[in-house]
Amino acid sequence: MRALGGARVMCPLCTGETRVLESRLADGREAVRRRRECLECGGRHTTFERVEEPVLWVRKRDGRRQPFDRPKLLRGLARAIAKRPISLEDVERLSFEVEGELRALGYPEIESALIGDAALRLLGALDGVAYVRFASVYRQFDDVGEFQRELELLDAERTSVR
Numbered sequence: 001m002r003a004l005g006g007a008r009v010m011c012p013l014c015t016g017e018t019r020v021l022e023s024r025l026a027d028g029r030e031a032v033r034r035r036r037e038c039l040e041c042g043g044r045h046t047t048f049e050r051v052e053e054p055v056l057w058v059r060k061r062d063g064r065r066q067p068f069d070r071p072k073l074l075r076g077l078a079r080a081i082a083k084r085p086i087s088l089e090d091v092e093r094l095s096f097e098v099e100g101e102l103r104a105l106g107y108p109e110i111e112s113a114l115i116g117d118a119a120l121r122l123l124g125a126l127d128g129v130a131y132v133r134f135a136s137v138y139r140q141f142d143d144v145g146e147f148q149r150e151l152e153l154l155d156a157e158r159t160s161v162r
Helices: 070-080 088-104 112-126 128-138 144-161
Strands: 018-026 031-038 044-050 057-059 065-067 109-111
Touching (some): 018 044, 070 088, 112 128
Antiparallel strands (some): 057 065
């Protein structure tokens, strides 16, 4: 059995050639799961195929560069939704949406502010309290007036969408 690009998929048990028994989408359509059988030893195993994305670099406020880390974004979003009626599945979907928007820009490097702005925009449509929680950390609020201004911005944005 030949994989994409003509490479053989070898059995992890005996290095024999394998054939695909079943294929299906996995991980929210981000991967293809294949159940395989070795033509030589009869052993069965599962493989996952994913598109390998190029590294998306993030330029931090202090000028440092680091690879985009979706789990880090997911942790921040999870803190923002704590004790809110929002499922973790919704937050995971939101983190994928943020990453998708950033990659769609087509730049190999982005400013960290773009991550926060995209997350805030999507959180604002999902839950106002989670939005303000995330904004308070992301924008480093120093006083209550900054909370008030952010609430006014959120209210204005929601009004203009209606």
